Amino acid sequence: MLRxxxxxxxxxxxxxxxxxxxxxxxxxxxxxxxxxxxxxxxxYSDVDxxxxxxxxxxxxxxxxxxxxxxSYLRGDRIIAAARILxxxxxxxxxGFLSENAAFADACLAAELNFIGPPGSAMRALGSxxxxxxxxxxxxxxRVPGTVTGLASVEEALHVAEEIGYPVMLKAAAGGGxxxxxxxxxxxxxxxxxxxxxxxxxxxxxSSEVYLEKLIEQPRHIEIQIIADQHGNCIYLGERxxxxxxxxxxxxxxxxxxxxxxxxxxxxxxxxxxxxxxAGYVNAGTVEFLVDAQRNxxxxxxxxxxxxxxxxxxxxxxxxxxxLQMSVAMGQPxxxxxxxxxxxxxxxxxxxxxxxxxxxxxxSPGLITRLLEPSGPGIRLDSxxxxxxxxxxDYDPMLAKLVAYAPTRAxxxxxxxRALDEYTIGGIRTNIALFRRILLDEGFRTAAIDTGYLxxxxxxxxxxxxxxxxxxxxxLAAAILSSASVTASVPAATPATRxxxxxxxxxxxx
Ligand code: MV4
Numbered sequence: 001m002l003r004x005x006x007x008x009x010x011x012x013x014x015x016x017x018x019x020x021x022x023x024x025x026x027x028x029x030x031x032x033x034x035x036x037x038x039x040x041x042x043x044y045s046d047v048d049x050x051x052x053x054x055x056x057x058x059x060x061x062x063x064x065x066x067x068x069x070x071s072y073l074r075g076d077r078i079i080a081a082a083r084i085l086x087x088x089x090x091x092x093x094x095g096f097l098s099e100n101a102a103f104a105d106a107c108l109a110a111e112l113n114f115i116g117p118p119g120s121a122m123r124a125l126g127s128x129x130x131x132x133x134x135x136x137x138x139x140x141x142r143v144p145g146t147v148t149g150l151a152s153v154e155e156a157l158h159v160a161e162e163i164g165y166p167v168m169l170k171a172a173a174g175g176g177x178x179x180x181x182x183x184x185x186x187x188x189x190x191x192x193x194x195x196x197x198x199x200x201x202x203x204x205x206s207s208e209v210y211l212e213k214l215i216e217q218p219r220h221i222e223i224q225i226i227a228d229q230h231g232n233c234i235y236l237g238e239r240x241x242x243x244x245x246x247x248x249x250x251x252x253x254x255x256x257x258x259x260x261x262x263x264x265x266x267x268x269x270x271x272x273x274x275x276x277x278a279g280y281v282n283a284g285t286v287e288f289l290v291d292a293q294r295n296x297x298x299x300x301x302x303x304x305x306x307x308x309x310x311x312x313x314x315x316x317x318x319x320x321x322x323l324q325m326s327v328a329m330g331q332p333x334x335x336x337x338x339x340x341x342x343x344x345x346x347x348x349x350x351x352x353x354x355x356x357x358x359x360x361x362x363s364p365g366l367i368t369r370l371l372e373p374s375g376p377g378i379r380l381d382s383x384x385x386x387x388x389x390x391x392x393d394y395d396p397m398l399a400k401l402v403a404y405a406p407t408r409a410x411x412x413x414x415x416x417r418a419l420d421e422y423t424i425g426g427i428r429t430n431i432a433l434f435r436r437i438l439l440d441e442g443f444r445t446a447a448i449d450t451g452y453l454x455x456x457x458x459x460x461x462x463x464x465x466x467x468x469x470x471x472x473x474x475l476a477a478a479i480l481s482s483a484s485v486t487a488s489v490p491a492a493t494p495a496t497r498x499x500x501x502x503x504x505x506x507x508x509x
Pocket of ligand 1: 176215216289451
């Protein structure tokens with residue numbers, strides 16, 4: 001039962017939580033609830049009837065058929081399920097409805113506690129231009145450029161002349177690189193403006209684009225914050241998220257190799273200022289670009305728990321989902337900034353059902369065999385089991401493998417050991433990609449920026465495409481002709497119905 005006081009603070013007794021998500025994050029939240037003595041309700045679509053999160057929850061409710069639009073994005077059905085089963089709260093996880101302000105408001109209207117920020121904070125920070133205005137109010141360094149949408153290509157040309165090329169056009173309602181165009185000269189700006197606007201309209205229903213100075217080869221470093229309902233807000237260190245492919249994070253780590261105590265404090269304090277100025281409550285992440293001179297620029301804020309939250313948990317010793325639940329119950333943080341200490345190094349690999357030999361296309365289907373890593377310093381947040389059929393309707397992330405050790409070098413070696421233990425049969429995965437990254441000198445020396453992985457893949461493709469010498473070809477042919485290898489694994493479900501839409505809807509982190 002929700003009781004809101006005059007200041008809109010919510011002090012609520014929570015006994016039962018509905019998890020409005022699937023996969024590894026749904027299981028992660030269920031585990032935290034169980035540790036807190038809270039009952040759990042899972043929701044599922046037809047293809048997830050036997051998914052781990054459904055089997056782990058105390059109760060489960062079918063939402064509808066597989067498509068996210070008919071299941072995990074159906075806020076009305078989720079709220080109805082919560083009311084029928086008398087849940088007190090809804091945890092949205094990440095992706096799906098986690099940053100949907102209307103859904104957050106609808107939960108409160110239904111007297112359900114939404115485990116996340118109020119809809120008002122999502123609106124203030126979810127739009128990239130409004131977030132930039134909030135950054136100015138919080139006196140945060142941000143990328144030079146406009147804080148409102150561009151009214152015309154003439155305005156774009158004028159602003160670009162003022163701040164100097166290269167510039168970046170971006171979708172105000174977007175993220176993840178869609179509707180984004182780098183522009184190096186005035187000649188290219190009109191066509192780039194038209195392309196960015198139409199892609200923004202198609203992807204986000206709003207053609208509003210704004211313009212920034214392009215930061216060359218930046219690092220993508222984000223600050224975790226947690227704010228309670230009593231005006232307390234602290235930062236929990238940073239995460240290095242520069243290893244990305246097509247705006248999808250692949251490897252994340254904490255701390256960042258280039259952030260020292262002073263930079264951490266300055267970025268953390270800026271992130272806290274932004275959160276407090278926007279009336280933020282609960283867990284959130286403030287993203288920055290950091291250039292080669294270690295200048296940091298506010299990029300955007302994510303008003304949800306992020307995929308990569310485990311690396312922060314490993315180096316701080318805190319449980320972010322526990323903190324989210326207690327904040328949602330109206331409890332004070334119980335932590336001050338001086339209580340936060342970082343220790344050791346954590347690296348996370350996002351394990352995807354995708355085929356690196358086929359342009360990383362998703363590779364859903366039946367998991368016929370599963371051997372999972374374990375042992376000292378290994379955490380595996382997995383959402384699958386042997387015998388589970390990975391559906392092609394959602395983002396194909398299977399699990400997050402996290403290695404923790406006293407130093408970055410030791411964490412890399414531990415991750416390599418764990419990856420060697422990881423076997424997933426019946427579908428293709430990106431496990432082999434991580435070995436290539438973790439053994440690369442550029443990664444091992446932390447010489448990484450947001451273009452690192454694309455460069456590595458191009459470089460490795462070039463070296464692989466060099467044809468082997470004839471004697472090697474002859475030897476391989478001899479081996480293959482004599483080996484009696486029979487493939488017994490069933491063909492993976494053809495990913496014919498997979499669309500990037502499902503990937504966009506399923507998970508944006
Ligand atoms: C930028 C940038 C450089 N300069 N903005 C856009 C999507 C968001 N997730 C990060 N984005 C960036 N915005 C300015 N002014 C570099 C990125 C960026 C990026 C850009 C292209 C390719 C991959 C990227 C990965 C992380 C950040």
